[in-house]
Amino acid sequence: MSDDVQPTVAEVRAAVEALKAALDRHLDAIENRAGDDDPSVYTAFEALASAAESYDELLYDRYDEVTPFEVPAGDGAPEYLGPEDPEAISVLIRRDYTVVEPERLLAQARRAAEGDAEAGESVNAAVAAVFGEYEPDEIAQRHKEFGLEEGDSTLWVCAAEPTEPGEWLDAPFDQADPQLALCRFDMSLVFEDELGALDPE
Numbered sequence: 001m002s003d004d005v006q007p008t009v010a011e012v013r014a015a016v017e018a019l020k021a022a023l024d025r026h027l028d029a030i031e032n033r034a035g036d037d038d039p040s041v042y043t044a045f046e047a048l049a050s051a052a053e054s055y056d057e058l059l060y061d062r063y064d065e066v067t068p069f070e071v072p073a074g075d076g077a078p079e080y081l082g083p084e085d086p087e088a089i090s091v092l093i094r095r096d097y098t099v100v101e102p103e104r105l106l107a108q109a110r111r112a113a114e115g116d117a118e119a120g121e122s123v124n125a126a127v128a129a130v131f132g133e134y135e136p137d138e139i140a141q142r143h144k145e146f147g148l149e150e151g152d153s154t155l156w157v158c159a160a161e162p163t164e165p166g167e168w169l170d171a172p173f174d175q176a177d178p179q180l181a182l183c184r185f186d187m188s189l190v191f192e193d194e195l196g197a198l199d200p201e
Helices: 009-031 039-063 102-112 123-133 136-141
Strands: 088-099 148-160 181-187 196-198
Touching (some): 009 039, 088 136, 123 136, 136 148
Antiparallel strands (some): 088 148
């Protein structure tokens, strides 16, 4: 970090106070937990990890020093509580994009809509035209051609109950339960590895 954006002494001091408070909350959650899987303990752990990381970064940026401990990252996956042999599965995918070149997106939309002027009038209309014409996987592979920049993405494969056609279409994402995830694949710039696969097995 350059000198002109160094954290202040007060910011480092605030970070260490936040770390102390997070330590107290973590211990309090452990001492008062309701069972082995009390979510308050997990929440307190995540908050402690975040506070420790923040303090460590500010300490290094300001004083070129580090803390003598390292917070384990964990596997990020909650305990699987679904059936051993599910009768059905649901594949849930989320991909985030930033529109970095709107004009390119608008041009692609006009081509996709065979010259329909309305498709290229706004980003909203262009997105509808592009995603109506191309498969999401194709857009993911060719995102730069559409003026898009990839953000984080995640794919969950979850145990599910067999359903009738159209049964869940009015609220398709209400049943995304992490504890039914058989496996999960995340892609994000925050990971050292480009792909992280979290498998309870």
